[in-house]
Amino acid sequence: MLTATPAARNSIETQPASVVFEWLWLLPFAAALYYPWALLWSNQAHVAGAGSLVTVGWMLTAYAVPLTAFVCVYVTGAQPLISGRLVLARRLACLAVAVPPAFTLLGVLLYLMKIYGHDIAVWSGLWLALTGYFTMHSSTRPIINFPTSNNAYRRLRVAHGISSLAIMLVFLAPHLFNHLLGVFGADVHRTVMDVLRVVYRNAILEPIIILAFFFQLLSGLVLIRPKTISRADLLDALQTASGAYLTLFIASHINSVFTLARYFGTETDYRWAVGDPVGLVADAWSIRLLPHYSLAVFFLIAHLACGMRVVMRNHHVRPAVYGASTWTAIIIGGLVTAVITAGMLGARV
Numbered sequence: 001m002l003t004a005t006p007a008a009r010n011s012i013e014t015q016p017a018s019v020v021f022e023w024l025w026l027l028p029f030a031a032a033l034y035y036p037w038a039l040l041w042s043n044q045a046h047v048a049g050a051g052s053l054v055t056v057g058w059m060l061t062a063y064a065v066p067l068t069a070f071v072c073v074y075v076t077g078a079q080p081l082i083s084g085r086l087v088l089a090r091r092l093a094c095l096a097v098a099v100p101p102a103f104t105l106l107g108v109l110l111y112l113m114k115i116y117g118h119d120i121a122v123w124s125g126l127w128l129a130l131t132g133y134f135t136m137h138s139s140t141r142p143i144i145n146f147p148t149s150n151n152a153y154r155r156l157r158v159a160h161g162i163s164s165l166a167i168m169l170v171f172l173a174p175h176l177f178n179h180l181l182g183v184f185g186a187d188v189h190r191t192v193m194d195v196l197r198v199v200y201r202n203a204i205l206e207p208i209i210i211l212a213f214f215f216q217l218l219s220g221l222v223l224i225r226p227k228t229i230s231r232a233d234l235l236d237a238l239q240t241a242s243g244a245y246l247t248l249f250i251a252s253h254i255n256s257v258f259t260l261a262r263y264f265g266t267e268t269d270y271r272w273a274v275g276d277p278v279g280l281v282a283d284a285w286s287i288r289l290l291p292h293y294s295l296a297v298f299f300l301i302a303h304l305a306c307g308m309r310v311v312m313r314n315h316h317v318r319p320a321v322y323g324a325s326t327w328t329a330i331i332i333g334g335l336v337t338a339v340i341t342a343g344m345l346g347a348r349v
């Protein structure tokens, strides 16, 4: 995404912020420990026939984990005085936004290592270790007088934006459109996917698409550093948090599609994605794919919308116009997410 920020917005007063905000990352880290339990209890409620209200209720508490982390990203970024510890707190909150793809990635890696049934134990151990590490080392603060306006950064931002547009046009827009068709059934999805595969599984194009994704991932990791040292409004926070989510999602999703599925010769069609015939919610492992996929769709569209907002702002488009366009795109993202998620849960037109 293009994330150029006018120099004025990058000026930072390096004075101590409130201690409460500097330790705010502990909240989403605690929520991350709870995340797999929310999924487990939602699955158990469904299997035990406890009623959809209970199942949905537990599931909503799983979604509350990245939401809590996002609120912390926003709050830490909105403080008037920015300290090194506050920057660290914001970055750790960004990491916690990516809990859904991180838990999926962990599950796939443990599965590949033939370690079954210990996901929650390993997950808890990792988050506790991270919590211990950052509690002890929070005084090792990130450098915040970062050269955010140099040409290398500007060029990288432009390249990140152009590459995202290319990926969107060549692969992601058709990919998500295909998932929208899931509400018409797996066969319709399959028919369209067979056509799309001719393009994205092409021997020349496929490695280029994957390389472009890795470029997005790595350039995003570089660009997130200056983004997290300046004050941020709600949409800036959404751009940073969604970028963090997508970084882990892309790594996790590409690993699932290529390592897990293609290595074992699994057909990666809609039935595979939605855990047919058991279904996502009824399966204790696959239930994690529900927040993982649905938030990926929403954050992808929101991330693009926030990137377009920065481009419009830098090209002197009126604030009322770029504000309205950005929120319209985010609302469309919410609708697309709702339809894709409904299809994945078995809703059919």
Ligand code: HEM
Residues within 6 Å of the ligand: 172, 175, 179, 193, 197, 200, 201, 206, 209, 210, 213, 246, 250, 253, 254, 257, 267, 268, 269, 270, 272, 273, 293, 294, 296, 297, 300, 340
């Ligand atoms: C509801 C959300 C999504 C679902 C259910 C989903 C599912 C799938 C499936 C089933 C495949 C295998 C396709 C095939 O075998 O031809 C695939 C491939 C892929 N997906 Fe997704 N996807 C989702 C969203 C995303 C998003 C948001 C991204 C990127 C940000 C993404 C990136 C990719 C990539 C890079 C591939 C590999 C394409 C290739 O074979 O070259 N997907 N996805």
